[in-house]
Amino acid sequence: MTAITRNLPWFIKDLGISIIGQKCYTTLVENLEVDNVECLKYSLSKGLGLGIVVGGSIMKVPQLLLIISARSARGLSLPAYVLETLSYAITLAYSYRNDFPFSTYGENFFLTIQNVIITLSILYYPTKTRLTQSSSSLNIAIALVATAVTGIALASVPESALSALQLSTIPLSLFSKVPQIRQNARAKSTGQLSAFAVIAQIAGCLARLFTTSAEVGDPILTAGFALALLLNVVLGVQMWQYWGKDILVEKVEDGRLMPETIHAPLREKETVPAYVQREASPVPTWGTDGTQSPGRASPIPRAGSPHVRQPSGRKWARKVD
Structure with missing residues (x-):
């Protein structure tokens, strides 16, 4: 093996000598004395x-x-x-x-x-x-x-x-x-x-x-x-502690720096339902005697309900032929 290491091309030999010196190159490369602690330490330091x-x-x-x-x-x-x-x-x-x-x-x-x-x-x-x-x-x-x-x-x-x-x-x-x-x-x-x-x-x-x-x-x-x-x-x-947490960024807007908070990682936007069912709101109800009872949660009454007082003004009647 030493016959090969002692006959390496000149450019490899010169490069090795320039890095670790003639002494350590001869010891480690040409003679393969890998148990030389001093040259090993020096070569590792150079590398x-x-x-x-x-x-x-x-x-x-x-x-x-x-x-x-x-x-x-x-x-x-x-x-x-x-x-x-x-x-x-x-x-x-x-x-x-x-x-x-x-x-x-x-x-x-x-x-x-x-x-x-x-x-x-x-x-x-x-x-x-x-x-x-x-x-x-x-x-x-x-x-x-x-x-x-x-x-x-x-x-x-x-x-x-x-x-x-x-x-x-x-x-x-x-x-x-x-x-x-x-x-x-x-x-x-x-x-x-x-x-x-x-x-x-x-x-x-x-x-x-x-x-x-x-x-x-x-x-x-x-x-x-x-x-x-x-x-x-x-x-x-x-870096590990704050990785992916909220950050404060600055944006130039209308010639002034406006701070805004960006949450990271970004969350997907919540989808809005196509319609939202409204809860029944409390409405006053009317008794058969015309008196008003206390308001309570009840379905929104429909037009024509007998329990709802008709608004004042023009009265509607069904046309009789």
Whole structure:
């Protein structure tokens, strides 16, 4: 078997070496020493890291598609996305400037870009506090300037300051999730929040805890991923708890946002009978002596009944030939 693994095509060999290194490639692939725990752990970490990077490149795409298709960012917290984007950007700059392997932080690059687009989408679509297109355009312009300034600052700050900023990602992760969690609890709904994105973030944090401890060993990064995992689990529980329950939507009507409640899942409309039989209403009855008796529920009397006093006015008689 080793005769085959030692003579694999060059492109397969080069790819394997670039992922797990020459030492572990020779040990696991060429010599088939699968009992080497150190190389197995390192290879698993590399595989998970690459998977996270690939998954991170599309993680927030379903969320963005939900916003665009609904033309609404209902249920999404703007402060939550701003803080989360800042946290991703700091981790990206910290890992890049410390020459960490790309497989340990690559998803932060893609998530930062996707979060910026989602944040701009939240600013673009109207809400209760932002009714005009001009105000949305102004907010978007301010957000773009702030994004550019933040990127330049993260690329130029000293290493010591960047380490302090990376430490600040722990409270940033906390405060980025708390507004979304509070908004979900208050509305009893997760709105346009993507279930795929929440589940993917939970899986990504779990995998990142393993890859960070195996390849980097940075306690700051490990603590940040552990806290992010806990808060993403809370969001996942809310997705399960509020799934299919009543939601509050906003609709633009006559230039104003009018709230209306939609019940989900939708129930079929009740059918209305073709006719409704009316109950007999209490009517006064008349005795043979012309006196009125107390009203009681009785069938509606027909015309010509001897027990009903005929109305005053023109009298009717049968024509006699």
